[in-house]
Amino acid sequence: MLNWGSGANNPKFKRRRQRLVDTLADKGIKDKRVLEAFNVVPRHVFVDTALQDRAYKDTALPIGKEQTISQPYTVARQTELLEVKPGEKVLEIGTGSGYQAAILCELGAEVYTVERHDELYKKSRSILRELGYSVRAKLGDGTMGWSAYAPYDAIVVTAGAPVVPEDLVDQLALNGRLVVPVGDDKRQEMVRIIKIREDEFEEEHYSDFKFVPLIGKKGWQK
Ligand code: SAM
Numbered sequence: 516m517l518n519w520g521s522g523a524n525n526p527k528f529k530r531r532r533q534r535l536v537d538t539l540a541d542k543g544i545k546d547k548r549v550l551e552a553f554n555v556v557p558r559h560v561f562v563d564t565a566l567q568d569r570a571y572k573d574t575a576l577p578i579g580k581e582q583t584i585s586q587p588y589t590v591a592r593q594t595e596l597l598e599v600k601p602g603e604k605v606l607e608i609g610t611g612s613g614y615q616a617a618i619l620c621e622l623g624a625e626v627y628t629v630e631r632h633d634e635l636y637k638k639s640r641s642i643l644r645e646l647g648y649s650v651r652a653k654l655g656d657g658t659m660g661w662s663a664y665a666p667y668d669a670i671v672v673t674a675g676a677p678v679v680p681e682d683l684v685d686q687l688a689l690n691g692r693l694v695v696p697v698g699d700d701k702r703q704e705m706v707r708i709i710k711i712r713e714d715e716f717e718e719e720h721y722s723d724f725k726f727v728p729l730i731g732k733k734g735w736q737k
Contacts, residue, residue, distance in 0.1 A: 524557070532557070535571045552622055556621055558570045558614055596694045603669060604664065605671070606664070608671070608673065609674040609729070619671075627650070630653075658729060660682045660683050668691050669691060669692045675696045676703075681733070687710040696724050706718065
């Protein structure tokens, strides 16, 4: 799937990727398919050259426009909670660098992603394309989802919301999973909502995370 001509297959980074995978497993990530996706996607390609040496540390890094590529553990945990199966339709709100979208592609998902910053939208699209990942990307406010392609088997929000955005719940398919961090500007709980029947949902909460804010009509107001 990857176009290795981009320099993504540098052996130094390959070794560091394996060590990051070991760290994620030590921190409790169990899903083998998720860990394998982290072993394949070249995170260093999604950050500026000056930051590439830090790309395989388990930390968030700046990507411009005051945004971040999330901490790998956070991406792994959200991905694990999504329980993506090959061929499923997955919507991501907050494309950012494009890294999470690439991980979802490696899991065999059909990926739709929305980003509100023009610069990040364009840059992530070009990196994903260069690496050979095929995603449908849109520039805009993702707090209302992307109704044109709904319903989705899984929806992941990669920015912190004040409340669960209702439009996203409405765009879930039967057995669909929505994973969204919800809280104030300091910390958020990861909420997973599963649509178990028409108009019947299960809700689970997972411990604290820290995200940049989800800004938009059904999110935080700027
Ligand atoms: N998934 C990203 C990655 O792998 O790099 C992480 C991105 S960052 C933690 C969150 C992103 O959400 C930022 O790029 C931010 O601009 C975006 N965002 C915030 N509010 C948004 C909204 N209403 N619609 C779409 N994107 C939004």
